[in-house]
Amino acid sequence: MSGNDRGALSGDEAPPAPPSNARLPDGEAVLGDVRVEEDEQPVTTPRAAAPRCIAVVGPYGSGKTSLVEAMRLRGDDVVRAASCREGGHPATARHDAGRAETIARDAAESPESRVHTMGTEATVTGFAFMGDDYALVDCPGSIEFCAEIDGVVAAADLALVVCEADARKLPALQVILKNLEERGIPRVLFLNKIDRADGGIRETLEMLQSASRTPLVLRQMPIWRDGIATGFVDLALERAYVYREHAASRVMAIPDIERARQVEARFEMLERVADYDDALLEELLSDIEPPRDRVFDDLAREMAEGLICPVFIGSAARGNGIFRLMKALRHESPCVDATRTRLGLEAAGGTVVQVMKTLNDPHLGKLSLARVLSGSLAEQATLFTASGAQVRSTGLYRLEKGREPVRRGPAGDGEIAALARLDGVATGATLTSRRGGGLDLIALAPPPPVLAVAVAPAERKDETKLTGALQRLCEEDGGLAVVTDAVTGEIRLCGQGEMHLKAAIERLSGRFGLDVLRRAPRVAYREVIAAPVTVHSRHKKQSGGHGQFADITVAFSPGGRGEGFRFSQQVIGGTVPKTYFGAVEAGIAETLGEGPMGFPVVDLQAVLMDGAHHAVDSSEQAFRAAAHLAVREALARAGTVLLEPVLSVVFDVPTEATARIAAIAATRRGHITACEPRASWPGWDTVHALIPEAGVQDLILDVRSASAGVGVFRSAFHHLAEVEPRLAAEIAERRRRDAA
Template identity: 45%
Template sequence: MTGKTPSLPRCAALVGPFAAGKTSLLEALLLRAGAIARQGRIKDGNTVGDASAEARARLMSVDPTIVATDYLGEKWTLIDCPGSVEFQQDTFNALAIVDAALVVCEPDPARAVMVAPLLKFLDERRIPHMLFINKVDSAGTRLKETLEALQGVSERPLVLREVPIREGDKVTGFIDLVSERAYKYQPGQASDLIKIPDAIKDEEQLARQEMLEHLADFDDHLMEELLEDVQPPKDEVYDDLAKDLADDLIVPVFFGSAETDGGITRLWKALRHEVPAPTATAARVGFANGGPSIARVFKTVHAAHTGKLSYARILRGEFADGQQVDGSRVSGLYLPAVGGPAKAAKVALGEVAAFGRLDTVNTGDVLGGEAHGGAAWPAPLEPLAGLAVEAEKKGDDVKLSGALVKLCEEDPSYRLENNAEFSELVLWGQGEIHLLVAFERLKSRFGMAVVTHKPTVPYKETIKKATSVHGRHKKQSGGHGQFGDVHIDIRPQPRGAGFAFEDKIVGGAIPRNYIPAVEDGVVEFLKQGALGFPVVDIAVTLKDGSFHAVDSSDMAFKTAARIAMVEGMPQCEPVLLEPILQVEISVPSDCTSKAQRIISGRRGQILGYDGKEGWAGWDQVSAYLPQAEMGDLIVELRSLTMGVGTFSWRFDHLQELTGRAADKVVEDRKASLAKKG
């Protein structure tokens, strides 16, 4: 075999859509490797993966499970990644450091589109990957149709590595297309070697020829052998499979059943013989072999007893507990074992380890001095849904902020926004479940009970007509009094022009030193106008006034300016401005009309649509959408697109909102302000 050093520890990620059976496959692989004595079941809550309370409650992965094991004397780290698109950041980060990915899917052609975004990510980064079609023991499995549908969403050719043996409508075994040996599944043990059934010999030969032709596309010598009807040696075929996988030229396809142990040994053999070595992976992600030790952090966890743990893949050299790394001392080094993190004195090339208490290190960082080395790290996913959050217990605001910062360290697709304008702390994430899991973790891990509500939509207000107004503040209370007197003009400005203040005082009607206080008074009022929202696109001119030699002060003139604004603004026909976002919705082409209906049903304006660049069979719909209509957009979009639809957004402009809708917004705002006191 070429292109790998099997003795080096390797790492593979199990990825795929929600409910494809990745966690069950991890159990089956660990059982076959001898790491566990009995295969757990998700419904029984006894699997190695999905061990957190949040995962158990939902019967789904909400963070990656990282497990080290041995198979036939070789070290492996398996990373079972969440299938839900709401937790995809962890998946992308794990894929950035593995030697290969095992994409798990169901034998249902209609669900093939669910793996499209994942395959796109793998191909863009040239990450070697195999496909494992799970649950083939169920009746009515349509492998051929499934394979055709999967090829429709894969940029790389899918190379079938085995053909099914059926009894009735159930798959009970397979024929390996390289060794041309047939096996019958035996639940709980290795498959039995059997004679190739006569009924499928022709199908096997046809499939084998197709596999060889795929390989010959990248091997001139093999092409010559096929043209001359020479049967290539099996070792040559295996070498081509390993090389083409490592170069991300092909996607080998296997099938089986994780829950009944079908095809698991065959899968282990493929991983063992064909997955590239960590030296090849390091080169692929931009780190040359030789030089100082380096590791890349792909997951951060704040654990209850050990503190901050930085999970990293060793891509060169080795690391020891207690050594200095980038100015910090490693305080604890752990290997991810089945029973939990196991302390280690040293870790070497290829291994995955948790580094303790590297407080200044973040996910994506390179340990070992090459701070700017390596391939670009997966960017944090753009926020798609947000909730305002506050501590249930008064006085816990600082504690809450600290806990939220830690959650954002663990999962960079969370984003924390401190909205000073409305005094709100908003946590943004990838969807409803993603946010709920965060709030549950705040309580279970940080002891923070919280209350949440929809974020305040950042409406603004402006005016439609001009006015002139007089503001006077006079107060006498013994000794020095307070006196400020201003005459101002208020007028609207074009949309987007902002605020302007002009001083036209002549003849010393107001001393120059008091004029900034007048502007301060106006600006303070504009934070909350007549309708209860910040005021924009307005100009104020100070044109006259008077002062008292003894009683005038900055505060008196500031107060006089506020009085003038309070009196004058209602005369200017204040109007509500609604924030409008430009939204780019990405969906498979057969869902484009559904996306357009979603936009129309949310007071949106469709700007057009076109094919999504670089995505065969996908469209991108552009639209203007009121921010008030964005709350559950991602929930509806995913429900209509089998979970794969998504969008990006940015603020575009403010637009007048009138009528009953505007009245309701103003009423709600006044009620909210009254509640806050």
């Protein structure tokens, strides 16, 4: 691709045209309504062999969706529609068409995204630009929906990272870039909202560099007037542009006042690139101007290899800098063949499909949104999983307007399609036409849950329906998990934060028609007997015919922590026949489900010491009843101590939040046990703590507030600890009120 072609203009960057025979300054000429330099006539370039897939990622509120919409406005279909309008400038027509496109897109977004004005799931947008096909996957920005991103970026050719000059969002940007770096995904950074920036580009770049291990290479330099970015200089093209409100940028000569800054910034860009090109470094040291084509080739190669991350600037909301970004992506972003190489698929052979996301359609059932990495995909394809299991799709669909499935023919190399009813196939799975499978390209590790809510159907008849709906929710979103607590018996929906769970509950209602009751999970408190006690218990009942008689003496004592219930007997002389030992043990165990405070009794030792029986009236039922009475009397006489579960909690937070995390743990009756720098995460700490389960339930809300929204933790049961008497009395009273 020539440097001239890379710089070729289109109507998207043209001012209103003067007469066609006019001569323009700086060696420019007019071609229709397109202003170009005389030696840079527009060139028709070959169509890309396969569609490109670009994942659009970035911190919450950075403007990802606005950028996706702005890029769609530059698409060929919108441009053609605008050029057919009469009596209006194409830029205005494109703006009007874009508004209609936005309305159509908003109508197709998930209800949860519209209600909360934030992305809650990845959505796919397809369009063509200059004859090439693109699929943009708009990923949620909140860390609560991070599981949506991993499956998408793995199969994408490039990640377009959207950010802004806001130091408060640096930790979120670092989390995103770290994930991309570890997966080896090529990336481009778009510095959005340049019209609102209040600092110099050099300082901004230094700030952003702290979030990236990969060198950030500035590709464009803003032109400032009275503290406002009015345009930019493309450092690779050495050409200046001036922004216009909701209209095409205009080509201009580089202002004299900016010339020195442009020369310095371009040299710094070339120095960065020369770190990985010895020939270019030699030319720079010899003051030789490198050929423009070489510069572009180096920029593209080093970006594709993950050696550098180019930085472009603009304003998605105003449509500024979009066309130049898209031109750079068209010429420099990797294609699906490079993605195959990155994933090690050069010699795979046949059809290879990577599942990026799972959806559940009310009419078609389960849909697996997948990218064809190699070969082609027929409408009813037979494929094999990594384990060799055979699966067969019942249909092939294109997702239009985000979620609307439309039947389609075969999908070719690089395309994204939705396959229907692939049972047993999860997000992240690799499918191949090669019998026996064996391919597993990516490993998706679900993030540990940090918040849970207890759920139950509003009507008992919906219990089975709720179970199925929760399973489908977890299929769609790897950040969700469903567990049944063994102590409380609750069904818990676990997720990544308050908004994450709220959106999931709303899906249960909107997509599955389920009214769900929800509340905070119960803490699995237990009770333990406070002191040894020996109880004599007799059950005697006479009501005609055979009566009921059992007499036992049982010694109760606290057991070791974690030992559970232990039963033994020391009966001498057959006062209690062996046939009734099991009934006594069962009767005691059955009564331990609820102690005086209302919680299960644990770690109890019971020894059957003595007793009596009747040859006619004794029975297993009678001895079981006597055991019930013995336990109740023992617990009443000896009293119980309340135990609470204490969790081991491991936080990963930015270093500046570490002191706040220690304070938060203390307010929740916890304490810090260790703290060290987080491995391979500059500027982050790993903090270890022990915190009661009651203090962990909504802990993530304080953690996120203290850590710029990016702190995470993982927790696991550590031990049971006694609750101090005053707090135990309060807990018992709450339990009685709830049970009333």
